[in-house]
Amino acid sequence: xxxxxxxxxxxxxxxxxxxxxxxxxxxxxxxxxxxxxxxxxxxxxxxxxxxxxxxxxxxxxxxxxxxxxxxxxxxxxxxxxxxxxxxxxxxxxxxxxxxxxxxxxxxxxxxxxxxxxxxxxxxxxxxxxxxxxxxxxxxxxxxxxxxxxxxxxxxxxxxxxxxxxxxxxxxxxxxxxxxxxxxxxxxxxxxxxxxxxxxxxxxxxxxxxxxxxxxxxxxxxxxxxxxxxxxxxxxxxxxxxxxxxxxxxxxxxxxxxxxxxxxxxxxxxxxxxxxxxxxxxxxxxxxxxxxxxxxxxxxxxxxxxxxxxxxxxxxxxxxxxxxxxxxxxxxxxxxxxxxxxxxxxxxxxxxxxxxxxxxxxxxxxxxxxxxxxxxxxxxxxxxxxxxxxxxxxxxxxxxxxxxxxxxxxxxxxxxxxxxxxxxxxxx
Numbered sequence: 001x002x003x004x005x006x007x008x009x010x011x012x013x014x015x016x017x018x019x020x021x022x023x024x025x026x027x028x029x030x031x032x033x034x035x036x037x038x039x040x041x042x043x044x045x046x047x048x049x050x051x052x053x054x055x056x057x058x059x060x061x062x063x064x065x066x067x068x069x070x071x072x073x074x075x076x077x078x079x080x081x082x083x084x085x086x087x088x089x090x091x092x093x094x095x096x097x098x099x100x101x102x103x104x105x106x107x108x109x110x111x112x113x114x115x116x117x118x119x120x121x122x123x124x125x126x127x128x129x130x131x132x133x134x135x136x137x138x139x140x141x142x143x144x145x146x147x148x149x150x151x152x153x154x155x156x157x158x159x160x161x162x163x164x165x166x167x168x169x170x171x172x173x174x175x176x177x178x179x180x181x182x183x184x185x186x187x188x189x190x191x192x193x194x195x196x197x198x199x200x201x202x203x204x205x206x207x208x209x210x211x212x213x214x215x216x217x218x219x220x221x222x223x224x225x226x227x228x229x230x231x232x233x234x235x236x237x238x239x240x241x242x243x244x245x246x247x248x249x250x251x252x253x254x255x256x257x258x259x260x261x262x263x264x265x266x267x268x269x270x271x272x273x274x275x276x277x278x279x280x281x282x283x284x285x286x287x288x289x290x291x292x293x294x295x296x297x298x299x300x301x302x303x304x305x306x307x308x309x310x311x312x313x314x315x316x317x318x319x320x321x322x323x324x325x326x327x328x329x330x331x332x333x334x335x336x337x338x339x340x341x342x343x344x345x346x347x348x349x350x351x352x353x354x355x356x357x358x359x360x361x362x363x364x365x366x367x368x369x370x371x372x373x374x375x376x377x378x379x380x381x382x383x384x385x386x387x388x389x390x391x392x393x394x395x396x397x398x399x400x401x402x403x404x405x406x407x408x409x410x411x412x413x414x415x416x417x418x419x420x421x422x423x424x425x426x427x
Contacts, residue, residue, distance in 0.1 A: 012155020192229025
């Protein structure tokens with residue numbers, strides 16, 4: 001156990017070293033060569049500035065004027081369409097207007113203070129999510145193992161990238177984890193409250209929202225407080241945003257459409273298999289996931305079957321959401337935990353399943369292997385070598401969601417609901 005903790009510390013430290021000393025150096029060098037602007041580069045900044053201007057000065061955060069002001073802070077200057085090497089991402093306020101309510105306590109503070117505080121909040125959430133996700137999937141482990149998992153979470157490449165970029169995806173993942181933990185504890189109203197707040201990034205929340213609403217409807221009498229909590233908070237968020245900025249949904253949808261147009265975001269499946277086959281696979285993935293979770297709609301939130309369904313829906317989300325940034329993979333954690341538990345359970349499986357699990361495991365730990373190797377080689381890495389080796393930790397980026405979802409889907413067919421209930425009771 002102690003050896004595992006030491007290994008986790010080394011692996012996590014190597015990830016942070018890689019991000020701060022190798023990846024950042026490469027980005028600075030590339031920006032200098034192409035004369036690309038670099039400002040605070042905080043993904044929180046566009047949302048914070050938009051919230052500040054709306055709440056304090058009643059300005060429309062979706063307007064072109066605010067977008068240019070955001071660019072001055074984020075990039076250091078407004079983007080110039082005549083410069084071919086300027087970034088394509090306009091960094092507009094492409095969020096629902098009600099995100100300002102979460103940021104309201106910070107709008108009177110200097111952004112540097114907000115940025116530093118948010119960084120530590122994300123680090124704390126990363127560590128705490130280890131315990132939260134274990135609660136969601138109903139897996140009890142030792143304190144040393146839990147601490148080891150927390151160390152790995154803080155030093156996992158998708159998590160570190162999200163922390164460095166100050167991505168709200170990590171906040172959404174934390175809110176979803178809290179929602180799942182409250183469900184496991186039987187506190188449905190509180191679960192609904194946190195689920196509503198997680199919709200600040202609708203594309204990451206809607207699959208889980210649909211599943212949980214369907215699950216609640218299957219036993220309305222005992223689960224209605226989930227819907228009540230969710231509906232009440234959503235009504236307050238939507239209504240409050242409408243008071244602050246009338247007709248904001250139209251502006252949000254227009255901004256979101258522009259965002260996808262200039263970033264050309266695609267899902268993992270579309271990126272891997274092309275537009276036509278990728279879309280077909282998305283539909284098949286949604287259908288297969290729906291068929292699986294529908295089988296366990298009667299399961300209580302206190303069972304392993306429910307935790308498995310929760311994890312599967314989040315794995316589907318990462319697979320089909322129209323963006324493939326590594327930081328979204330933090331939502332894969334519960335599915336990975338379920339797969340690890342299955343792998344060490346001792347249950348007999350077919351050799352092909354064992355091989356698929358091994359490949360999936362290698363893909364998940366590959367970033368640590370790569371960052372550790374690059375870190376140990378740092379004294380001999382010249383700028384020319386750095387340009388060749390910096391992508392190595394990201395080699396498994398597109399395959400991890402595919403394997404994790406596929407293995408999670410397979411887990412449902414290998415462990416039908418009665419077995420899952422027995423497993424939950426044994427815990």
